[in-house]
Amino acid sequence: MRIRLDLSYDGTDFRGWATQPDFRTVQGSLEDAIAMALRIPLVRVVCAGRTDTGVHARGQVVHFDVDRADVAASAGRSRGPALDALVRRLNGILDGDVRVRRATEAEPGFDARFSALWRRYAYRIADRPELIDPLTRRHVLAWERRLDVGLMNAGAEHLIGLQDFAAYCKRREGATTVRTLLAFEWTRTPHGLIEGRVVADAFCHTMVRSLVGCLLIVGEGRRPPPWAAEVLSGRVRDASMTVVHARGLTLEEVGYPDADELAAQAVRTRARRTAE
Amino acid sequence: MRIRLDLSYDGTDFRGWATQPDFRTVQGSLEDAIAMALRIPLVRVVCAGRTDTGVHARGQVVHFDVDRADVAASAGRSRGPALDALVRRLNGILDGDVRVRRATEAEPGFDARFSALWRRYAYRIADRPELIDPLTRRHVLAWERRLDVGLMNAGAEHLIGLQDFAAYCKRREGATTVRTLLAFEWTRTPHGLIEGRVVADAFCHTMVRSLVGCLLIVGEGRRPPPWAAEVLSGRVRDASMTVVHARGLTLEEVGYPDADELAAQAVRTRARRTAE
Numbered sequence: 001m002r003i004r005l006d007l008s009y010d011g012t013d014f015r016g017w018a019t020q021p022d023f024r025t026v027q028g029s030l031e032d033a034i035a036m037a038l039r040i041p042l043v044r045v046v047c048a049g050r051t052d053t054g055v056h057a058r059g060q061v062v063h064f065d066v067d068r069a070d071v072a073a074s075a076g077r078s079r080g081p082a083l084d085a086l087v088r089r090l091n092g093i094l095d096g097d098v099r100v101r102r103a104t105e106a107e108p109g110f111d112a113r114f115s116a117l118w119r120r121y122a123y124r125i126a127d128r129p130e131l132i133d134p135l136t137r138r139h140v141l142a143w144e145r146r147l148d149v150g151l152m153n154a155g156a157e158h159l160i161g162l163q164d165f166a167a168y169c170k171r172r173e174g175a176t177t178v179r180t181l182l183a184f185e186w187t188r189t190p191h192g193l194i195e196g197r198v199v200a201d202a203f204c205h206t207m208v209r210s211l212v213g214c215l216l217i218v219g220e221g222r223r224p225p226p227w228a229a230e231v232l233s234g235r236v237r238d239a240s241m242t243v244v245h246a247r248g249l250t251l252e253e254v255g256y257p258d259a260d261e262l263a264a265q266a267v268r269t270r271a272r273r274t275a276e
Numbered sequence: 277m278r279i280r281l282d283l284s285y286d287g288t289d290f291r292g293w294a295t296q297p298d299f300r301t302v303q304g305s306l307e308d309a310i311a312m313a314l315r316i317p318l319v320r321v322v323c324a325g326r327t328d329t330g331v332h333a334r335g336q337v338v339h340f341d342v343d344r345a346d347v348a349a350s351a352g353r354s355r356g357p358a359l360d361a362l363v364r365r366l367n368g369i370l371d372g373d374v375r376v377r378r379a380t381e382a383e384p385g386f387d388a389r390f391s392a393l394w395r396r397y398a399y400r401i402a403d404r405p406e407l408i409d410p411l412t413r414r415h416v417l418a419w420e421r422r423l424d425v426g427l428m429n430a431g432a433e434h435l436i437g438l439q440d441f442a443a444y445c446k447r448r449e450g451a452t453t454v455r456t457l458l459a460f461e462w463t464r465t466p467h468g469l470i471e472g473r474v475v476a477d478a479f480c481h482t483m484v485r486s487l488v489g490c491l492l493i494v495g496e497g498r499r500p501p502p503w504a505a506e507v508l509s510g511r512v513r514d515a516s517m518t519v520v521h522a523r524g525l526t527l528e529e530v531g532y533p534d535a536d537e538l539a540a541q542a543v544r545t546r547a548r549r550t551a552e
Contacts, residue, residue, distance in 0.1 A: 010410040056411055087405065096413050101406045129363065130377045134286040135332055135526070137372050139411045250411070 054246030109263025141248030330522030385539025
């Protein structure tokens with residue numbers, strides 16, 4: 001059977017998602033916990049969005065395959081459905097900075113990575129000293145200069161649509177950098193924080209943080225909004241642009257099609273992208 | 277001159293407010309930072325609410341007295357007003373889990389502790405596993421059983437007003453336990469968390485956490501709402517009642533009267549309370 005897990009984590013103390021020898025990673029911690037909870041050898045989990053070092057998640061989705069008998073056996077005589085027992089066991093094993101929110105049996109054809117239709121990230125910024133809150137400092141970036149949300153939105157509009165985001169991506173051999181940016185909006189929350197919401201079919205490596213880095217320059221008034229498009233059309237990284245800090249970035253949600261479309265979507269995605 | 281500081285902190289890694297030898301406390305860290313920023317010997321700061329180990333603050337208020345010349349000298353050639361420079365220097369010295377939000381010259385008669393009219397605390401609870409968010413785990417309590425907000429509000433109503441809160445306080449020799457509870461309400465936030473808002477002229481030691489502990493028992497349905505009043509009238513601690521964990525508690529705001537009432541309010545408070 002294939003199990004889908006929905007999880008959240010505070011990325012501060014992880015060396016990113018992907019397992020690395022000698023480093024604490026989210027994937028590594030989760031795979032160890034699954035093996036321990038189900039008393040099975042190590043399984044590989046596949047995730048919807050491979051977050052970088054320091055990036056957080058509230059809506060990460062993963063899948064892994066396991067024998068139904070192992071799940072039943074591990075639940076033993078615990079109350080309620082076996083997958084609820086698995087959630088409790090995993091959260092008992094994992095440290096407090098990763099939480100499994102839900103475990104469900106995946107629909108046929110479900111693939112956490114390839115069935116996904118879109119990923120939604122949020123980027124949070126405190127651009128005035130009095131907004132800096134020690135209680136949220138791990139996931140809100142402190143920015144020294146005031147930002148103009150109107151300018152940032154004007155810049156973001158230039159990036160929407162099906163585009164080659166090579167200028168905003170860390171290049172990987174043989175991987176396409178064409179993506180569809182579905183939404184990119186900035187708002188000031190009632191508390192005064194700036195919140196960016198960015199949705200795409202998928203993101204290439206460091207893409208969100210490069211897009212945000214560009215709009216910080218626009219938001220400070222150092223470049224006009226159309227500069228975001230100029231960078232894009234240049235198809236090369238601009239030296240004045242920076243990849244903004246991971247701290248403010250959270251993977252909020254991953255969208256999937258209805259059950260009958262899961263397998264077809266996975267086929268389409270695989271065909272379009274050699275690798276992400 | 278008397279300076280008022282408004283500050284926020286994540287109480288997780290502090291041994292409470294009050295300076296203690298060999299322990300990291302908020303007061304100790306702040307007093308060290310002030311001495312270093314102004315290049316003066318250690319000064320004592322007075323706060324509005326002496327928070328316990330693990331309790332957080334978003335709206336803590338303190339005052340301290342200092343020579344005007346020392347403030348001007350420390351600002352040196354930095355841009356802007358001397359007190360803005362002091363905020364920058366303090367935040368440069370302090371660790372990220374305490375932030376000075378504002379420094380202002382206090383109005384005549386201002387006393388952070390005795391001029392205060394009221395203190396407002398919030399208590400935050402996640403009562404379902406799927407609400408537990410690693411990004412807020414340091415200031416939201418995870419509670420294993422579902423809570424009924426209606427029952428909690430019914431119980432809270434029994435506690436409003438001028439009362440002897442001895443049953444909810446850790447006794448201190450010679451200190452009165454009579455307080456005026458001005459408001460105590462529970463709501464479920466749009467995210468599903470439970471948030472308690474409690475306002476009183478002042479709180480005695482462990483009072484907020486005992487009040488919340490009582491209402492958790494009521495919210496689980498283990499005791500009916502009037503039990504909150506029964507405990508109160510008993511004037512002794514009930515063995516079944518517990519002081520709830522500090523993690524969920526945040527001092528949100530301290531209220532002061534208008535400038536012309538500050539000194540008179542301090543006189544009234546001192547007369548009423550031998551010690552807090």
